[in-house]
Amino acid sequence: MTWLYLILAIIGEVVGTTALKASDGFSRWGYGGISILAYAFAFYLLSIVLKTMSVGVAYAIWSGVGVAFVTLIGIVVFGQKLDVFGYLGIVLIVSGVAVLNLLSGSATH
Incomplete structure (x- = not known):
């Protein structure tokens, strides 16, 4: 259940941030x-x-996955642009989240 709640929390954060941008x-x-x-x-x-x-x-996990999705929404929905270093930064964030989930035993206590 913990992972489901985390996924839903990420979706809420992404929706909230996207709506915040749209609120002008x-x-x-x-x-x-x-x-x-x-x-x-x-x-x-x-x-x-x-x-x-x-x-x-x-x-x-919450912020890293959220950053990746919000960046994608910014590009697709709002027409925002990233340079090569912006994409590199996003890849590093997602890679860090993957390392935490796949290699670290710290996910639960």
Whole structure:
């Protein structure tokens, strides 16, 4: 159940961040409201995850996967551009998350 909650928390964070961008500095209140609700959902689920997973690992996975997805959404939906170092940074973040999940025994406590 912990991993399901973490995945849902990541989805909430990605939805919240995407809606935050779409809110245009909260000048579009519908998107601003979605952002607030999605972040509340994400933080609630993350708090449940932290009962059984170490905070450093949980946060690394939550933020790392979130960064990768939000970057992809920024490129596809908002037409944002990255240079080669931006892509390299994203690859390093995703690689770090993969190392934590595949090689480290620190994922749960």
